[in-house]
Amino acid sequence: MTDQPGREPEQRLPAPRPQTGDVPAARADRFTASAQTRAIGGLTPERAAKIVRQSGDARWVAFLSVSIVALFVIVYYFYETGAPFNLTKPRLDQQADAQQVTSIERGYNLFEANCARCHGAQGQGGIGPVLNDQMKLFAHLTPAYIKNVLTVGGRYVCGNPNSLMPVWSDVNGGPLNYIQIQSLIDFIRAPSTQEFVIRNPSLNEPVLDANGKVETFKGWLDPSFKPAPSASPVPNCYLGDQAASTPAPAGSLGPDAKVLDVTALNIAFDVHALDATANTAFGIKFTNNDQGVEHDIDIRKADGTVLVDNARVTGVADTTYVIAGLPAGTYTFICSVHPIPSMTGTLTVK
Numbered sequence: 001m002t003d004q005p006g007r008e009p010e011q012r013l014p015a016p017r018p019q020t021g022d023v024p025a026a027r028a029d030r031f032t033a034s035a036q037t038r039a040i041g042g043l044t045p046e047r048a049a050k051i052v053r054q055s056g057d058a059r060w061v062a063f064l065s066v067s068i069v070a071l072f073v074i075v076y077y078f079y080e081t082g083a084p085f086n087l088t089k090p091r092l093d094q095q096a097d098a099q100q101v102t103s104i105e106r107g108y109n110l111f112e113a114n115c116a117r118c119h120g121a122q123g124q125g126g127i128g129p130v131l132n133d134q135m136k137l138f139a140h141l142t143p144a145y146i147k148n149v150l151t152v153g154g155r156y157v158c159g160n161p162n163s164l165m166p167v168w169s170d171v172n173g174g175p176l177n178y179i180q181i182q183s184l185i186d187f188i189r190a191p192s193t194q195e196f197v198i199r200n201p202s203l204n205e206p207v208l209d210a211n212g213k214v215e216t217f218k219g220w221l222d223p224s225f226k227p228a229p230s231a232s233p234v235p236n237c238y239l240g241d242q243a244a245s246t247p248a249p250a251g252s253l254g255p256d257a258k259v260l261d262v263t264a265l266n267i268a269f270d271v272h273a274l275d276a277t278a279n280t281a282f283g284i285k286f287t288n289n290d291q292g293v294e295h296d297i298d299i300r301k302a303d304g305t306v307l308v309d310n311a312r313v314t315g316v317a318d319t320t321y322v323i324a325g326l327p328a329g330t331y332t333f334i335c336s337v338h339p340i341p342s343m344t345g346t347l348t349v350k
Contacts, residue, residue, distance in 0.1 A: 025058060100186060101196060107187025109201040110180055114340050118164070123188070123220055127337070128164060130186055132237040133234070135227055140234040146185045151177070155292065159236040166267050166293040166338065173266040175342055190219025259283040259320065262345075264295045267338055272345035288315035297321060299347060300332045312337060 079194040089097075106115040112121065119125060123132035129139065148156050151172060154163025166173040169181055176184070190196065198207045198215040258277065262284055263270040277281045288295045293315050299308035310321045326349045335343035 006231060012299075036185035036289065042049045053239065064145060074212035101194075103183045103186040104190045104219070105186070105196050105199050106180075108196065108198065111186050111187050112178070113201075114168070114176075114338070117182070117339050119336065134222055134225045135231060136234045137189065137221045138225055138227055141188060142191065143185050146188060147181060149179050150174075153292070163292055164294055166290060166335075168267070170197045175267055175340065185217075189221050192219050192222050194219060257282055259285050261285050261287070262297060262333075263287040263289060264315070264335070264343070265289040267293070267340070269335070269345055274333060274345060274347045276323070276347065278349050279325040281325050282323050283321060284321040284333075285318065286310075286313060286321060287318040288313040291316040294336045294337050295343070297333050299323065299326075300333070302330065307331065309336070 003078065005259055078084075080091050082088050082093070092347070108203060111119075115128075117126075118128035118130050124130060130136070151167070151169040151174075153167040153172075154165025157163060157165065166174070168176045168184075170177050195216045195218055198217055199205060209215050256278075260274050260276070261271075262274070264287070267290065273282075284297055286295075286297050287334050294312045295315065296305055296310050296312040298310055307326070308321075308323055311319075313319050328350050331347040331349065333345050333347045
């Protein structure tokens with residue numbers, strides 16, 4: 001259907017628009033862009049060169065952007081996984097090493113506060129066995145073994161409920177949580193080839209010596225140690241010198257003498273403050289409810305001088321200590337076997 005039958009298509013298109021009055025038909029432009037934009041007559045060589053330069057600059061900006069992103073990806077990849085030829089460690093390994101150092105330094109303070117009294121400040125032994133022996137560290141004092149001993153006490157070592165080694169893990173009533181237990185293990189097995197910083201346990205700041213230098217320590221484990229083929233295995237059991245019976249009282253008290261009560265349970269005293277009358281003898285009834293664990297109550301001056309060194313009691317048992325009259329003042333009563341805050345208190349004599 002056409003509006004002009006009998007004519008060729010080229011003659012019929014475009015179809016004429018009907019005229020409305022004297023208003024000419026609107027022009028139907030094929031392009032919506034302005035005539036100035038479509039015009040090419042004004043494209044001078046200078047303008048063409050400017051367009052080319054702008055296009056080249058855009059390509060360079062895009063190239064540099066892609067190059068920077070690619071370089072960042074490559075650097076970050078080697079930061080995470082480590083540079084080739086072991087030039088750097090992977091990031092996760094570096095963080096693990098840093099956390100290990102922190103754990104060892106915390107373990108040092110825990111050992112000094114809780115373990116050095118029996119095992120020696122350098123693990124050389126005393127009331128408890130030696131810990132810094134290379135033969136023991138090589139095959140005997142493994143992380144799993146130390147954890148088990150700290151968790152269930154000395155009965156794990158010898159199967160003896162009268163072992164001197166108490167329970168330290170809080171899962172069995174001890175004073176230390178699992179993080180502190182792990183820090184102790186890390187300290188005991190710290191390498192002797194590395195130096196660590198002694199830190200204030202309250203502030204976590206480095207401790208300085210008299211010359212203002214940071215105090216440090218080294219671990220006990222020699223990574224290069226290998227026992228001789230003919231070496232004897234380390235014995236698993238250590239009992240130490242234990243008294244099988246409860247010690248007798250050091251003396252007798254008058255019928256009107258004051259007797260103070262102190263109970264030990266889960267490596268802790270139930271009271272941390274006692275009062276007594278100056279220059280008057282008094283007693284301390286001490287009940288040790290820690291099965292197979294030794295405790296005592298010593299009295300010391302503020303400077304640490306021991307005034308009264310009482311006998312130890314192996315639980316479960318009790319005894320009454322007789323304390324001669326003391327001058328008025330403030331003293332410390334403490335368990336010499338476990339000189340930790342939970343087994344320390346203040347004796348006020350007035």
